[in-house]
Amino acid sequence: MSEIKAPAFKDTAEQSAKLQEVIAKYKGTDGALIPVLHEAQEIYGYIPYEVQQKISDGLGVPMAEIYGVVTFYTQFSIYPKGEYKFAVCLGTACYVKGAGDIIEKIKDRLGIDVGQCTDDGKFSLDATRCIGACGLAPVLTVNDDVYGRLTVDDIDGILDKYMN
Amino acid sequence: MELARGHVLVCGGTGCTSSGSNNIIEQFEKSLAEKGLQDEIKVVRTGCFGLCALGPIVIVYPEGAFYSLVTPEDVPEIVEEHLLKGRIVKRLLYKETVVDDDNIKSLNEVDFYKKQQRIALVNCGVINPESIDEYIAFGGYSALGKVLSEMKPQDVIDEIKESGLRGRGGGGFPTGLKWQFTANAQGDKKYVACNADEGDPGAFMDRSILEGDPHSLIEAMAIAAYAVGADEGYVYIRAEYPIAVNRLRIAIEQAKEYGLLGKNIFDSGFNFELDIRLGAGAFVCGEETALMTSIEGHRGEPRPRPPFPAVKGLFGKPTLLNNVETYANITAIINNGAEWFKTIGTESSKGTKVFAVGGKINNTGLVEIPMGTTLREIVYEIGGGIPNGKKFKAAQTGGPSGGCIPANLIDTPIDYDSLISIGSMMGSGGLIVMDEDTCMVDIAKFFLEFTVDESCGKCAPCRIGTKRLLEILNKITSGNDTLEDIDRLEQLCYSIKNAALCGLGQTAPNPILSTLKYFRDEYVAHVVDKKCPAGVCKALLSYVIEPDKCKGCSLCAKKCPVGAIEGVVKNPFTIDTSKCIKCGVCMDSCKFGAISKR
Structure with missing residues (x-):
């Protein structure tokens, strides 16, 4: 995997307190680790080493196991994501309808590869599993906005919207 | 009201x-x-x-x-x-x-709905899924009431067995039998679980049930828990489905408020608690043992079977695991009886199946049809045919574990056994239609990229074998291979099928085997003629300017990023194929349709 430049981890008192709350809520329940990781990612946007360490201390689960779980599931990221998270669905329906070309076009424009984030922290690009909006294939999501029935020509307009 | x-x-x-x-x-x-x-x-x-x-x-x-x-x-x-x-x-x-x-x-009476029969989806699009009162008004929780007040656990199991219901997650294992095994298992504590980790790309029926009728799942899981003797349940659902997760959460809260979950339900002494666990984006977690490992909070790696989950499942206890759509059939069977259910479908496959129809088809969406409906009826009558007058080439069912159904088998009635006999499988119900512009080698490659990415790495046949399969496919689509490679590809497929630990690995070669079976000539065209008949595989294409259509406007030459197009204005231009990177910009920019790929 190529080295990804990541900005230093920042933690606010509020985030830290929230995480401790989450840990306290789940501590002692069976299979607590994954729900805690979900909520930790919700709080910080990603799960860097420092956050894993806090969870390890809080739940009493070894770091090795936490790192193993975090890197196993694609939903969890140890790198920060961009302010605008571009995600192109690569489910079969979207693929058959040309999602591959859409992703190439975005890679071209942003100058990053799938899984990476631009240097200014504004844009990141992911290829996602089927999001189930197959009726709208091919589909791109940017944070919570959904763009469907896309053609390659639509991409410039969409990117321009977020660049300004 | x-x-x-x-x-x-x-x-x-x-x-x-x-x-x-x-x-x-x-x-x-x-x-x-x-x-x-x-x-x-x-x-x-x-x-x-x-x-x-x-x-x-x-x-x-x-x-x-x-x-x-x-x-x-x-x-x-x-x-x-x-x-x-x-x-x-x-x-x-x-x-x-x-x-x-x-x-x-x-x-x-509309073509899209005429041939459908809605059992699992009966309330979807009819009721407000966030209102338990509407669900009850449509007969909801009456099946649970009937079970708890009139039936013994064994009666429930017998009814489900009698109905002939088979697992809708893809395997098609008889549901009643699974319930019986779990009920028979010895243990002080048992669980029921629901697989809502709908990972097959292009399949979204489970999500639609959760979004449209979440209470039907809760009711069915409570019935199942009563039948097998469990008092705790988990729904393992994809985090990628935020709307479904939210509605299920609301539904569980409402059911608790109404005393339909919790202690002493309907004063019967039966207790049942239900909780949600979110998946985290791992396809392998759709496999039953991996799903349970994931609920336990670990890397979602499968375990060898036996012991089966019915004996040793979640947290080491006997566990019943069914898929969402399977559960969605339970209340109808209890309310209307096994005899009614058996009148629908074919000899070996009873009831209906929901398909998510997508790809190159006019009416993309969700359809529920009686088992035994033919693919032709789905594609041409319900689906409204292929857009732009193109020809039907194949349909893909079963996702990365399934296979292709070619045009000459379009009249095959769809049920579990007929699909297996033609080298595909029911799968969870994704049905992707492909037209003549789809390259079958490329599709096989697409699915292999998926399984390589999703292989958990626990067993070598899957971890290493699928990677080798993908490498051979890459060689084929880039034109660097020989006919022996196709034979090696086929042999390796069978080795992986025999040796892999879990369902993911055992079925991973299916997309290759079925495309080889029906579209071997396309593989051969890639290898021998170095051509991609569908015009998809870039390395095997070349862009050509047709001299009689070219007006010599020079637009393509200006757009070409590598300067591969030369010519004199007002005379036909030419493409230097040794420089061309096959980006297709010239073809997109030509206003006269003079550039084609061959």
Whole structure:
């Protein structure tokens, strides 16, 4: 995997307190680790080493196991994501309808590869599993906005919207 | 409850929400208030209607007017004309429902719905999924009441066995038998679990049930728990389905409030608690043992079977695991009886199956058909055929574990056994239609890329073997291979099938084997002629300017990023194939259609 430049981890008192709350809520329940990781990612946007360490201390689960779980599931990221998270669905329906070309076009424009984030922290690009909006294939999501029935020509307009 | 004069049903499934149905609901509420109709007309956000291609969809009752591709700007007109003045807005109607100027057809007579029979999806698009009262008004929780007051656990199991229901997650294992095994297992504690980790790309039926009718799952899981002797349940659901997760959460809270979950349900002494666990994006977690490992909080790696989950499952206890759609059939079987259920479907496959139909087809969306319906009926009658007059080439079922059904087998009745006999499988119900522009080698490669990515790495045949398969496919699509490679590919497929630990690995070679079986000539064309017949595999294509169509405008030469196009203005240009990187910009930019790929 190529080295990804990541900005230093920042933690606010509020985030830290929230995480401790989450840990306290789940501590002692069976299979607590994954729900805690979900909520930790919700709080910080990603799960860097420092956050894993806090969870390890809080739940009493070894770091090795936490790192193993975090890197196993694609939903969890140890790198920060961009302010605008571009995600192109690569489910079969979207693929058959040309999602591959859409992703190439975005890679071209942003100058990053799938899984990476631009240097200014504004844009990141992911290829996602089927999001189930197959009726709208091919589909791109940017944070919570959904763009469907896309053609390659639509991409410039969409990117321009977020660049300004 | 106050009675409303009319109801506006707006689809709130993921498809329609993605195309903006939330704005439409807001606009309806605003426009109705402006006209003072807010107490007479009720706006309901429902689950999926199934015809996602035409979303956002709005249905107005009592007339049953089916409006498609509605925009927020259309809403004031619907309110003013239809709801205030009683005149249906014809220009917005789904055109299949229009008979003539004065009449509209009921939805059940439209081609898309005519051949469907809704059991699992019966409430989807009909009730407000966030209201337990509406579910109860439509007969909800009566099956649970019947089971707890009139039936012994063994009676329930016998009824399910008798119905012939088979697992809808893809394997097709008889559901009643699974329940029996779990009931027979010895243990102080048992669990029921639901697999809602719908990972097959292109399949979204489970999501639609969760979004449109979450209470039916809760009710069925409670029935299952009673039958097998469990008191705790988990729903393992994909985190990628936020709407479904949210509605299920609401439904569980409501059921608890009404005493339909918790202690001493219906004063029967039966206790049942239900909780949600979110998946985190790992396809392998759809495999039953991996799913349980994941609920336990670990890397979702499968375990060897036996012991089967019915004996040693979640946290080492006997566990019953069924898929969402399987559970969605339970209440109907209890309410109407196994005899009724058996009248639907084929000899070996009873009931209906929900398919998510997508790809190169006009009516993309969700359909529920009786088992035994042919692929032709799905594609041409329900699905409305292939867009742009293209030819049907194949349909892919079963996702990365399944295979292709070629055009000459389009009349195969769809059930578990017929699909296996032609080298595909039912799978969870994704059905992707492909036309003549789809390269079958490329599709096999697409699925292998998926399985390579999703292989958990625990067993070598899957971890290393699928990677080797993909490498061979890459060689084929880039033109660097020999005929022996095809033989090696086939041999390796069988080795992996025999040796892999879990279902993911054992079925990973299926997309290759089935395309080899029906489209071997396409593989050979790639290898021997170094051509991709469908014009998809870039390395095997070359772009050519047709001299008689080229006007010599030089636009392509200006657009070409590598300067591979040369010529004199007003004379035909030519492409230097040694420089060409096959990006296709020239073809897109040519205004005269003079550039083609071969």
